[in-house]
Amino acid sequence: MDAFTGLLDGPRARGAFLLRSIMNPPWSLRIQDRAPLTLVAVVRGEAWVVPDDGEPVRLRPGDVAITRGPEPYTVADDPATPPQIVIHPGQRCTTPEGEDLSQSMNLGVRTWGDPDGSAGSTVMLTGTYQMGGEISQRLLEALPTLLVLEEDAWDCPLVPLLASEIVKDEPGQEAVLDRLLDLLLIAVLRTWFALQEAEAPAWYRAHSDPVVGKALRMLLNNPAHPWTVSTLATGAGVSRAALARRFAELVGEPPMTFLTGWRLALAADLLRERDATVGAVARQVGYGSSFALSTAFKRVRGISPQEHRVGASGR
Incomplete structure (x- = not known):
């Protein structure tokens, strides 16, 4: 076992939450699901991740962001756009006033978003881990609250592959998506830990x-x-x-x-x-x-x- 394997020995997706989001501006999602680890990949358009305590970070096509919970944050078309949708624990989505939006924004297999524009100027893939193991805690402690790997920092075919698989409804598809999410997480973190600016743990x-x-x-x-x-x-x-x-x-x-x-x-x-x-x-x-x-x-x-x-x- 090497250091990286030891670091990632806990987070193995088992029925992880995976979703393709299709949005048209203006849009803003307030994420307060308390998930310990979430991965967001932009397929088309752009998005901003806005931490409650930190500077907004822009995501462009091919960029991948990893957020470490449980603190809330916002993902929007622009940092100035006020939240229109709130994501709660269990991935329940409502308006800020509490009106349920789960059915009205359902666009098909693992697809969710603006019902008025299925094409969507922004398409994002989201994978959320609900981890409880202590090996996972070792990983979480090694990560910043938000890390972003830009598209030109790596060469990886996993985002397009996940984008094509996430909308399929085939036998065993959940297992396929779990493994793809694990591979994408490992690929992102392996690249990020190799960067000089990454604050990898001393061990x-x-x-x-x-x-x-x-x-x-x-x-x-x-x-x-x-x-x-x-x-x-x-x-x-x-x-x-x-x-x-x-x-x-x-x-x-x-x-x-x-x-x-x-x-x-x-x-x-x-x-x-x-x-x-x-x-x-x-x-x-x-x-x-x-x-x-x-x-x-x-x-x-x-x-x-x-x-x-x-x-x-x-x-």
Whole structure:
């Protein structure tokens, strides 16, 4: 497992919300669905993403934006256009006064928008993740509230492919769209993390270091192994002191602290599986017993694994 795979190990779309929007100006959508991660790709025309706390950003054809929730924001033809439609949790859409618009703006298979102009000067694709796993939280913490990848910054055929597939109603189409959304997200983030201006997390950047990167791969690939700083140093081909110093310098925390966080993040995600027991999860992530995992989990996260499982099921 490399750093990028570890970062994206949680967000796998399962019945994700996908929609093609066709709009004619003036239009303005107030997004307050509290979704943790949303991807917007412009196919035709242009749009503005207007954060509540930040500068408006223009999207042109081929540009892709990723927004990190749950804070609300606005997408409009112009930053000055007042919201005309509000998107609520569950993707329920209303007027600002609360009148339901779901049926009146339905234009066909996964298509929604201005009923007065099916051609539409602006066409956008939207994919929304409803993620709950803690590995996903690691990804969210690595992202800004809004990132935009412009069309000329990459060469990727996935947006046109998603545009052609999103309107199909074939057997297994939901699975096809889920996988396309995952691929598009990975492609965008891989390109964005490679940009110099991207503020990738320290542990992600450290993955390219010949010493620390090797130690990180060992931890990520086999978290259940009884690692020590000494065994990591031997695997990386350096002294214990050299590894400890360089790891803390590049990653921002000692190796064993990073390992604990990684194990507990994995455990938090695994505990969401219906048939997983605390004991089985404990063994998978490197704890000798359910008691040992529970003790570490509660010390770091403030709740027991069982309380976490109940909370995740409720969400």
